[in-house]
Amino acid sequence: MSSSQLVFKFLSQKDMIAAGVTDMEHCIDMMDEAFTLLGKGDYVMGGSTRNSHGQRIWFPKEPEFEGMPKGGPDQRFMSLPGYLGGRFKVCGNKWYGSNLNNPKKHGLPRSILTMTLNDAETARPLAIMEANVLSGMRTGAVIGLSARYLARDDSETLGVIAAGPISKFCTTAIVKALPSLKNVVVFDINAEAAKRFCEDLSVKLNIDFSPVTKFEDAVKGQDVITSAISGDHTPLFEDKWLKEGSLLTLPGRANVEDNYLRNAYIVPDSWEMQKTYKIEGLMLPEDERTIPHIQLHNLVDSGEIKESDIQDLGKIAAGLASLDKNSDKKKYFISNGMILQDIAWAMTMYESAVEKGLGQDLVMWDKPYLV
Ligand SMILES: NC(=O)c1ccc[n+]([C@@H]2O[C@H](COP(=O)([O-])OP(=O)(O)OC[C@H]3O[C@@H](n4cnc5c(N)ncnc54)[C@H](O)[C@@H]3O)[C@@H](O)[C@H]2O)c1
Structure with missing residues (x-):
């Protein structure tokens, strides 16, 4: 691989499960590490206070335009960016949409999530991954961590x-x-x-x-x-x-x-x-x-x-x-x-996928068009 070639990993839900995303004990320990970094202040989240949960697309309750989604309870798109320090030192962004009608109308989960990890220094993408299981796991593991403490x-x-x-x-x-x-x-x-x-x-x-x-x-x-x-x-x-x-x-x-x-x-x-x-x-x-x-x-x-x-x-x-x-x-x-929780668990899954040879390597460019 030449140094200018950019390759990142795509991890499907199947790859994430093979990488260990459903291991709850491990996830609770990773949340402990992420919360310890949060407590020490070794993190940055988005927004002008550096502490924003994320940015939400607020659809109007009565859209003027045909096809524009309607605002309502648990109807949203949301982007959660952040940086987590410690031994992680990566940036990540979780992007998801939620529609309460998904299960009945489309046979899909209420919310559908993807996660991107980037090298914090060069901005190079490391991985794009399926994040429904990742996000549910970290949400549960945080509640488990609260029970621990x-x-x-x-x-x-x-x-x-x-x-x-x-x-x-x-x-x-x-x-x-x-x-x-x-x-x-x-x-x-x-x-x-x-x-x-x-x-x-x-x-x-x-x-x-x-x-x-x-x-x-x-x-x-x-x-x-x-x-x-x-x-x-x-x-x-x-x-x-x-x-x-x-x-x-x-x-x-x-x-x-x-x-x-x-x-x-x-x-x-x-x-x-x-x-x-x-x-x-x-x-x-x-x-x-x-x-x-x-x-x-x-x-x-x-x-x-x-x-x-x-x-x-x-x-x-x-x-x-x-x-x-x-x-x-x-x-x-x-x-x-918080995105910090997603980053900690996503980085753990990325490292596991690299070690186990899981996922697809996608070539973004062999040589950048613009430098
Ligand atoms: N804090 C976090 O990090 C975090 C992360 C993800 C989701 N959430 C929140 O968790 C909630 C649940 O997510 P989900 O994916 O399991 O949703 P879901 O829609 O798939 O399931 C929700 C369940 O709640 C039940 N329910 C609805 N109203 C109820 C009521 N009044 N009393 C008792 N049960 C009721 C429904 O029947 C359903 O079984 C969402 O509101 C979501 O925003 C929080």
Whole structure:
């Protein structure tokens, strides 16, 4: 290969699986490494604050033009760029689209994702890869990591809200992270989906699973609760349902009560990213404004919650903050997802693919047309 030739890898879903993308224990450890770098500050994300979750295409609710997609819940295109340091030192971009009608109308997953990795110095693409499994795995592994750092050591019960693919990844990760768990209850508005979820995961994870018919039955008295519903409903987790010392760990939307926020340990993936969400959200027209965790921002702005009491998971992973996970205080982990997590897992898969000779090598040029 001449030095000016540019070749990169294409990794299909099959290649990614052969490279080890479904190895949850490994993924949780990689998330630990990515969060440690986040906590130390060895990263850059996009946007003017360097802490933007990503850039979203906001389709209008009533498009003027034939064929333009309509805006709505979980209808979006999104690009998440970033740089992760440490031993990774690469840039990456995850690009995805989401359409709630995909499964029923087109037989496709709700969201479809691809990931690109680039050498951070030369910008040379290293790989383009299928990222549905990658992204679901890292989402679940982050929730597993939160259980590792925040759930009581004697946690025995897990309540799962929504029986979709993201919940499957999260449940798998929590079970791997908490060997003390004994049983899992699952609620979904689609009772059949909850039943299938229990049948499938009880075999794969070898612990007791049972479906429940009421939302609060998956919350009351549980040691750990996780929720990943899609669509426009945002469930309210009542403070009185949440057990003392429990962990509510959320990759999806939820409402909690002010009193819960005033008294619980609050651990976001990154408070700086959450603040950027607010800055960017305020730029939107009021009827399209969605700012994740606005209730928490309001309590911080009014001085009821001190910013210094909010502890990022990255700071905890890096040993720069700590909390007593075995205390009776409730714990609230908020995860909106970060490109740094995708980069860490994507780079691990790229290195594995190179070592195992997986994927297709694609030639972008033998000699660049322009230098
Ligand atoms: N934090 C992150 O990093 C991250 C990453 C990926 C996805 N997500 C979020 O996770 C959510 C779920 O993703 P998915 O791919 O599993 O979605 P999905 O649409 O495939 O499945 C969602 C499930 O939720 C159930 N559901 C809908 N409304 C419900 C309600 N009111 N109560 C109980 N169950 C309900 C549906 O029946 C379905 O089984 C999405 O909202 C997505 O934005 C977060």
